[in-house]
Amino acid sequence: IRDLTDEQLRGKRALVRVDFNVPLDGGKVGDDTRIVAALPTIQYLVERGARVVLFSHLGRPKAAPDPKYSMRPVAERLAELMPGTKVEFCPASDGDEAVQCTERLQPGGVVVLENTRFLPGEEKNDPALSKAFARLGDVYVNDAFGSAHRAHASTEGVAHLLRPAVAGFLMEKELAYLGQALSDPKRPFVAILGGAKISGKLDVIEQLLPKVDRMLIGGAMANTFFKAMGLETGTSLVEDDRVEMAKSLLSKGGDKLVLPVDAVVAPELKSDARTTVVARDAVPADQAMYDVGPRTVDAFAKEIRAAKTVVWNGPMGVFETPPFDAGTLGVARALAEATAAGATTVVGGGDSAAAIAQAGLEDRVTHVSTGGGASLEFLEGKVLPGVAALDTRDA
Numbered sequence: 258i259r260d261l262t263d264e265q266l267r268g269k270r271a272l273v274r275v276d277f278n279v280p281l282d283g284g285k286v287g288d289d290t291r292i293v294a295a296l297p298t299i300q301y302l303v304e305r306g307a308r309v310v311l312f313s314h315l316g317r318p319k320a321a322p323d324p325k326y327s328m329r330p331v332a333e334r335l336a337e338l339m340p341g342t343k344v345e346f347c348p349a350s351d352g353d354e355a356v357q358c359t360e361r362l363q364p365g366g367v368v369v370l371e372n373t374r375f376l377p378g379e380e381k382n383d384p385a386l387s388k389a390f391a392r393l394g395d396v397y398v399n400d401a402f403g404s405a406h407r408a409h410a411s412t413e414g415v416a417h418l419l420r421p422a423v424a425g426f427l428m429e430k431e432l433a434y435l436g437q438a439l440s441d442p443k444r445p446f447v448a449i450l451g452g453a454k455i456s457g458k459l460d461v462i463e464q465l466l467p468k469v470d471r472m473l474i475g476g477a478m479a480n481t482f483f484k485a486m487g488l489e490t491g492t493s494l495v496e497d498d499r500v501e502m503a504k505s506l507l508s509k510g511g512d513k514l515v516l517p518v519d520a521v522v523a524p525e526l527k528s529d530a531r532t533t534v535v536a537r538d539a540v541p542a543d544q545a546m547y548d549v550g551p552r553t554v555d556a557f558a559k560e561i562r563a564a565k566t567v568v569w570n571g572p573m574g575v576f577e578t579p580p581f582d583a584g585t586l587g588v589a590r591a592l593a594e595a596t597a598a599g600a601t602t603v604v605g606g607g608d609s610a611a612a613i614a615q616a617g618l619e620d621r622v623t624h625v626s627t628g629g630g631a632s633l634e635f636l637e638g639k640v641l642p643g644v645a646a647l648d649t650r651d652a
């Protein structure tokens with residue numbers, strides 16, 4: 258974005274794809290992290306006298322206008338975050354109405370267009386819609402890292418039609434932190450993977466295993482490994498059709514793969530459930546594992562504190578339901594300690610970002626990604642279509 262010249266910006270319409278897919282709560286923005294994260298790019302363009310046209314999807318509406326998913330509250334929140342800048346809302350994102358919204362803008366003004374997913378062509382990456390989007394700007398900026406894994410009209414199609422098409426500051430920052438961890442990590446390099454299902458993490462395990470010094474596995478996905486080791490898993494979530502795969506990962510991973518040594522078990526998933534800490538080979542047949550145990554947290558924390566690069570994706574237990582949040586919070590604290598000791602710590606978006614925020618430690622790690630699915634696909638080594646479509650000669 259810094260390579261855009263004054264002539265390319267002053268008085269020109271900068272069409273900026275942002276990821277303003279934020280939670281709404283009672284008609285207001287519930288969490289503005291993603292809006293705040295896009296401010297450096299928006300402010301940069303405003304200061305250079307561009308006419309800033311922001312567009313994004315919000316939620317998963319059924320390709321038709323739905324007031325529940327309107328961008329209006331997002332525009333209102335952005336206006337609060339940018340006092341002194343005129344921020345408008347436009348109730349359309351294609352057609353003459355949207356074009357007029359962009360043409361009415363004064364240099365240094367900002368408009369937030371309506372939800373792109375109200376349009377049937379968006380998720381289909383319909384070339385006709387990409388063309389309609391291209392009428393809304395003179396240059397294209399993609400700052401929506403969180404949506405870069407989607408090949409949609411607003412993230413991919415339109416990027417081929419406007420030149421220059423460049424990455425915004427947030428996009429650059431995300432790609433730099435995640436990219437550096439993968440291509441040139443300071444060692445020891447530790448990956449922490451968690452979450453419910455091994456099936457969603459197989460590709461990332463395969464991709465990261467050769468690169469890391471240690472891979473710490475928690476969350477219910479560890480249960481499938483336990484089953485592969487012949488351990489009793491009680492009523493825990495296990496993916497039976499992935500047990501063979503887990504076996505082969507165990508032999509491939511050798512010492513690098515570190516599994517929990519104990520677990521918090523309960524008869525059912527309830528905040529007031531009767532919980533017990535057991536060794537991993539002593540899980541009762543009628544109970545389920547809902548979190549890693551304290552000995553595991555200690556062992557994981559030791560690895561994390563010794564690391565120079567840490568990438569974390571996925572919670573260690575059912576952290577939304579305390580007391581099963583202890584393992585995840587313990588890992589979050591170890592990450593903050595490693596950061597204070599000079600390590601580069603990167604937290605994948607989605608659940609892990611929510612967990613680090615729940616621990617109140619989001620400012621004490623190096624980088625919290627704004628992308629859930631996008632950061633996972635990036636770590637899997639996949640090309641993100643929203644990035645590939647940019648005109649890197651100008652980016």
Ligand code: 3PG
Pocket residue numbers: 276278316317403404407628629630631
């Ligand atoms: C996200 O929240 O991960 C992105 O905004 C993408 O949303 P989607 O999964 O609905 O495409």
